[in-house]
Amino acid sequence: MKTYILKRLLLMIPTLIGVTMVVFFIVRLAPGDPIEAMIRNQSGNIDPKAMKESADKIRERLGLIEYHFLRDRLFGPEKSWAEKPAGAWFWSVDAADKVASAAIGYAKWFRQLARGDFGESIKFRTSGGSRSPLLLMMERIPVTATLNVIAEVLIFVIAIPVGFAAARYQGRWFDRVSSFVLLALYSIPVILAGTVFIGYLGMGGSGWHLFPVGNLHSFGYEKLAWGQYIIDLLWHTTLPVICLVYGGFAYLAKMGRASLLENLRADYVRTARAKGLPEEQVVYHHALSNSLLPMITALVLAIPGLIGGSVIVEYIFSIQGTGLLLVDAARAYDLALLMAETLLYGVLTLLFLLIGDVLYAWADPRVRYE
């Protein structure tokens, strides 16, 4: 088992490097110059010299500098040109330079990443200077993780029994009604549900002031006993968790239904029935336990979508999690923070997938730890 986990962890490394490449090249290949827009956004119109200085500093840090090794050698420095050279030869020299500077930029940026240096966030600054995106994210990961774990457990606990019941009574009214209701739930936009919840159920809204909005804990929650702590947490997370889970039911319930149906048609179920086992035991003991296995994979595969969905939910409920941080970073052109956030989401997804695979290997003895 240990070697299996180790092997899976090692296999994650190339994918992770791929994720860093995708993130880097999205920013690198963007037409126009996001850096100057970012500075203008943050500190208003400043004089060109200061602009160039701070832009160069940020470019250096994020590996976005353009080098002109070949061009300078073959055409001389840009200042010495009477007019901009044209033609295929110049173009290919320039393109070669661009490729080289992208590669160098990536290598530099990656070296910093490997040392744990994610650059500086320009949006979130304290009086002591700018803050590391890593620290900012660390503060917020527990919030997002709490929300998603509660949501995940709820989805699993509700959707799977519904799916199994639909398969058990295939074609009957429960099957039809549940499939339509789940599809309808799946089609309700989160942004509508969230708006309605906050407006009519949240505190500060215009309806019943039932649930607090914006935090996961009451003021002074550290002093609560653990029972009260849990109740307080659940009270605060009710609305966002409902928004996170209701859309996930349809997918998992359908998987559960298909999985049980497949097993009910299997040979071993026919054998069990043929030897005279009571129907209850055939379904609940034989077929059901076998149908649960693929559910682990289905649940794990649903995680990236769920984590993505929590970006919108956190924005609606102003919950200070990583999702809201991402939206804020995007609004402020905070490139260092954006890149770090995207990496974080990639890592989180990979970790969850690893956990899922390990669970599956643990539950199914046929999977060998090779």
Place this chain on the structure above:
Amino acid sequence: MSSLLPTTESPAAAVSRSYGAIVWRQLRRRPSAMVSLAVIMLLALAAVLASFIAGEVPIRWVEKGEVSWPIFRYLDNLEYAGMLAFVLAILLPVTIRLVRARAERAAASPFVRAVLIHAAIWAAVLLALVVLRSPERRYGFYLERAAQAESAWFPLIPTPRYPGYDSLPLRDQRPTWQHPLGTDRMGQDVLLLILYGARTAMTIGFVAVGIGSGIGVALGAVSGYFGRWVDLIMMRITEVFMFIPRIVLIIIILAVMPSWVPALWAVVAVLGLTGWTDPYRYMRAELLRIRGEDYITAARALGIPTWRLLLRHAVPNGMAPILVGATFGIAGAVFLEASLAFLNLVQTPSWGELLNDGRQHLETWWAWGAAGAAIFITVLVYNLLGEAVRDAIDPKLKI
């Protein structure tokens, strides 16, 4: 070369029912599919005819005995293109009938031929419009002179909508006969906003999913057919894109998208460029199965060039999951587009924008309620249609 091949004459094709016809017959039996299709047609019609339903330019105008039809001079080139696309889509079955005989003689799919012909007509007309025509833009011209006309047919909801028009006195009105869905906090007619939102949603749904499916099918076909190291490398690359949640990828791309890209096309590009992983997986899996089939071996033995084999024999047989995935994909794209507008990351005329206003102004429930209902209905009908198409094609598809 191809004229020497026996595949060019296939008498069997003339007798047998085409795959599309079989699927259509299955679909016809499902009420949910037919209702969804009808609603989608209505939505598309509303999006296409938005200027005739709500706006400020009269359809017919009589002044000093002279009859004119001003709206046709005012319509945008893209609006004409939208109308033409709608008409062409409706006429598709007719064209399929017309080209069937010729296509079957050439052993080609009449459906694909008809689609190609219509696409060519559409592109040619759009090009001609862009080159030859410049629509008139005189804001408020007719509304101000309405008293001078002997007869004027305005759109159903004559709403002024031009820069500089002071609509604030009309703001926050409850639904009335003049404004069937009320007005929003800026005084704009909500029905008009919903119609323009439908336009955005329809454009993004079809175009973005089309781009995404196109990329996915092309990459998936190559990856699945050639296998080995090509497949290995492409699968690793795709995994990277799959492991970053789509909305996160979209947010980072939108953040670095330069501001001169129009919001609508930015969203289309982003959704298209991030939506190819699912079609890729489906097509790859299909081709891994198909490439071992006898007819592919036979085609290869006949010496058909690889690109032709992929295009004519392998890919069409793997389209079923792509079709189902695309139907669900449109629902997802509408959803995502509304969410992006809600997050204020793009400024498209969108249902999401109306909902975002509702967050601060809950009392104008008619505005955000209508937008929410529009998203819900659109997403629901596409999901219902997707389920029906899946059941019609193959209930065991795992999508």
